[in-house]
Amino acid sequence: MKTPFLRSPYAGLLLLALVLALMPFLVRNDFHYDLLTKICLTATVAVGLNLLVGYAGQVSLGHAAFYAGGAYASAILTSQYQITPLPAMLIAAAGVGVIAWLVGRPILHLKGHYLSMATLGLGVIAAIVLNNEDQLTGGPDGIGLPPLSLLGHELSVFGEYPFAGLTLTGVELWYLLAAAVLLLAVLLALNIIDSPLGRALRALHGSEIAAQVAGVDTARFKLRVFVISAVYASVAGSLYGHYSGFITPGIASFEHSIELITIVVLGGMASTFGVIIGAVILVLIPQFLTDFQELEMVVFGAILMAVMIFLPRGLLPTLLSRFQRGAR
Amino acid sequence: MLSEFFQFTFSGVTLGAIYALVALGFTLIYNASHVINFAQGEFLMIGGMGTVVLLEAGAPLPLAMLGALLLAGVAGVVLYKLAIAPAKKANVVTLIIITIGASIFLRGLAQFFWGKQYHALPRFSATESISVGGATLLTQSLWVLGIAVVLVVALALFFNRSRLGKAILATSMNKDAARLAGIKTQTILTLAFGISALLGAVAGVIVAPITFTAYDVGIMLGLKGFVAAAIGGLGSSTGAIVGGLLLGLSEAYTAGYISSDYKDAVPFVIILAILFFLPNGLFGSRAVERV
C-alpha cells in the first residue's frame, strides 16, 4: 500500500491477470469454463458501460441494444454475406459505433430520468426491430452463427487444438480469448479514465454546469464516452454470438439492459474492478439459486434490494473503504 | 369508415385510461420523492390478483376488491419504509435498481403464493358491450373511464385544497423548507407511496375484466405507464393523463391504420420525438440544476 505502484489501478490490472491465469487450475469441467467465459464477456460490457454510468454519470437503460447489435450484425454478416467473423466483428463494432454517435447526439442533451426514458425507448425499439425483421434476423426464434475464426484458424467451442506440445480444448481456448479480451478492455478503460477525457468526465459527473463553466465541452465528451461504451458492448456481443452459436432477440430485451446496469451499480459505480465482481455475481447467482426453484425470483429481488440499501456505493467501493478503515 | 374510426378510438381511449392511471401513480411518487418507482406495475398486479385470490377464497366481489386495495396500500407503505427510506443517500440509478429489485421480489412472491395462471375477473355490469355509431364499446371500458375521471378529479382536489395534499406538494418542492415549516416529511412520503399503491391497485382491479390478470402483468403495464408519465413530463398530473391517452390512441390508430407489426415501437418513437424538442416532456417544468 505504500509504493505508488500498488496504489495505482494498474496493480489491480495485474491482480486481475493473475486471478484469470489461476482460474484454469481451479476449474473441474467444461461447465466451469463456460461460466468463466460468460463472466469475462459480460464483464467486458460492464467495464464499458461503467465508463458511461459510473464516470460520466449518464444512465443508459438500453445498452443491451448495442450488445445485441454487435451479435446480430456478426450473425447476419457471416451467415448471409459470407464475411469471415473477424472483419464482420469489426464492421459490426464500427456500425454500432456510428449508430451510437447518431442517436447519442440528440439524446445526451437529456437529463436524469428523461435520459433513462430515451435510452430505454431506443432499446425497446431495437428489440422490436430484431423481433419483426425475421427475413434478416430469424425473428423471435433466433439465428445461428458460425464458429469464430482468427486468421483462417477456426476456433470452435467443440474443437481440439494441439499447441506447443499440449492439446487445448475449444472451451479452454475460448476462456483464454475471453480473458484476454477482458484484460484488454480493462487496460483501455484505465487509460481512458487517466486521460483528459476521463478527467473531463469526472468533472461532468460532479456537476455538469460547473464543468461547462470551467470550459469543458460536456456534450462532446459525453458523446465520445457513449460511443466507446457502445463499441465495448458490440464487441462483447459479437464474441458471445460466436461463442454460443445461437442468439435470440432476448439479448436485446429491456430485462437484459437492466441486468447490465445492475452489474455496474451492484459492483460499484466508477470502480472498474467493482463492476467485474458485479458481473461475476450476476452470472453466478442463477446457478446458485437453482435449488430455490420457485422462490428464485423472491431471493434474487431481495438480494438486489439488500445490497443496494446497505451498500449503496456498490460492493467493492464500500468493502474497500471498510478494509481501509479497519487497517488504520 | 366512421364506425372504424370510432372503434379504434374506443380501443385507444380505454388503453389510454389504463396507462394514465399507472402514470398518475408514477407522478405521485415522483412528485413527493423524485424516485421513479419501477415497482408501480406490481401494485396493479396486487390489485388484480389479490381480488382474484380473495374471490376464490369465497369473499364477495366488493369485499375482495377492498381487501386487495388494502393489501396494495400496505405493500406501498412497506416498500417505502423498508426499501426507499433506508437508502437515503442513494443516487438516482441506485434507487432505480432498488425499485426494480422490489418489483422482482413482489412478482416472485405473487408467483409463489398465487400461482402462474392467468385469471379473468367478472365485469362490473351485466351487459357486456353497447353499440355506438356502428362500433362496439365494452361497458367495462366505461367503468374504467368513469373511475379514471373520478380519481383524477379527486387527486386534483386533494392536492389543491387539502392541507395534506399541499404538504405533499411542499415536500416535493423543497424537503428541507417543508420540514422547517413543520411538515413531517417522512409521514408525507410514506403517505405518497401508500396512495400511489392504492391508485395502481384500483387500476389493476378495474382493468382486470378486460385485460386479464396474472403475476406478471405489472411488467408491461408498468413500462407503458412510465412512458406515459415521461411523455407528459414527469411530475405533472395533467401530463400523465394526456400522456396516457396519447399513448393509447397512438397504439390503436397505428394498429388500425398503419401496421400492427410496429405499433409497440410507436410510443417510443413518439417519446423520443417529444424529448428531442421538449427535453422535459409536454407539461414538465424546466429542471434547474443547482451548482
Next chain:
Amino acid sequence: MKRIVKHFSSAALLCLCAFTGAAQAADTIRIGSFLSVTGPAAFLGDPELKTLELYIEQLNDNGGLLGKKVELVHYDDAGDASKARTFVTRLLRQDKVDLIIGGSTTGATMAAVPVIEQAKIPFISLAGAETISTPVKKWVFKMPQSDRQAARRVLTDMKERGFSKIGLISGTGGFGASGRNVTLEEANKMGIDVVADETYNPKDTDVTAQLTRIRNTDGVQAVLNFDFGQGPAIVTKNYKQLGIELPFYQSHGVASDSFLKLAGDSAEGLRLPATALLVANTIADSDPQHDVVTHYKKAYEERYQGSVSTFGGYAYDGLQLAVRAVKKAGSTDPAKVRDALESIQGYVGVTGTYNLSAQDHMGLSYDSFRILEVKDGHWALAQ
C-alpha cells in the same frame, strides 16, 4: 491489499467448489431437463415439469428402470435462450446426465442443440417449430407435432367447409411468428388466399383495431388466430365483442381448459386442432388413444388439482419414449439409446401415435390432430 487478495481468491474458490459436487452414482439413471417453469412461457414449462416429476416418481415406485433408480435433474430457463444454453452445459458437463428431455420453447431448444449435438447425448425436445426436426439432427428428437402440421390441419378443415379466403391474426412471439409463416406457406400450397394478415404483441391487452381491419377486408370467410398464452383469449373476447360472425379458428397453442376459463362464453363455437387429451372424457372406448389419455388425465388431475394441458402431454410422451428406448437398448449408452429411439414404431401416446425413423425424428402425422369445437363451454369433437 493482501487481505483483499486473500478474500477475493477464497471467495472465488468457494464459488467454484459449490459446483463440484454431484459425483455420479452408477446405480442411478439421470434424466436432465431444462424447462420454462417461470417467465412468459410458464404455462408450457409448468405442466411439463409436473408431469415429469409425477411419472418419474411412479417409475421409481415400480422398481425404476433397468433395476436402477431414475433421478430427474431440472433447471428453470425462464424462457431465456442464453440461460437454457448455460443450463444444458451444466447438465452435460457437470451433472453428466444420460439423456435430456426439455426445451419448452423453440428458442431455448435451438440454443441448446449445438451443445447437445457435440456432447452426443439423446435429447427429446418439447417445443413446436419445424426447424427443430427438419432437417433431422442426429441426437435431437421432438414430441409435439410441428406448427406446419397444425396449420395444414386447420386449413384442411377450412377447405372442407368451402372457405378459400381467410384472415390471419398472430402474435409476434416465437410461436405466433413461426405459425404465421407456415400458415402463409401452406395456404399458398392449398390454394387458400390469406387476404388479411395482422399481428399483435403477446402482452397486448386489446386487439380490436386489428380485428376491425380483418372484418373490413373484402371476402374474408373465416379467421385463424395463431398464438399461445393469454393473447388468444384476448383475441377471442374482442372477436365476440366486435360481433364478428365469421367462423373462428385457434391453433393447438391454446388447447387447454384454462383457455376456456379465460375466454368464457366468447369461445363458444370456435374450432382448433388438438390432441385427444382434451376430449378424454368423451372419447370413444374403441379409440386407440382412449386408455392412455384417460389414465394421464386422471393421474395428473388427482395429483395437482388442476386441469391437464396438451403441453404436459408432450412431457409424458417424451418420458415414455425415453423409458422405452432405454429398456430396448438395455443400457444408458447414449448411442444405443439414440438408435433405439429412432426405431420406435407404433407407440400410442397422449399426443398421438409415434412412428420414428432415421428420416423422421418427430414421428407424428398431421391427422393426429383432431378438430375440436367449443360446445356449451366444453371441448367436443367437431362434426
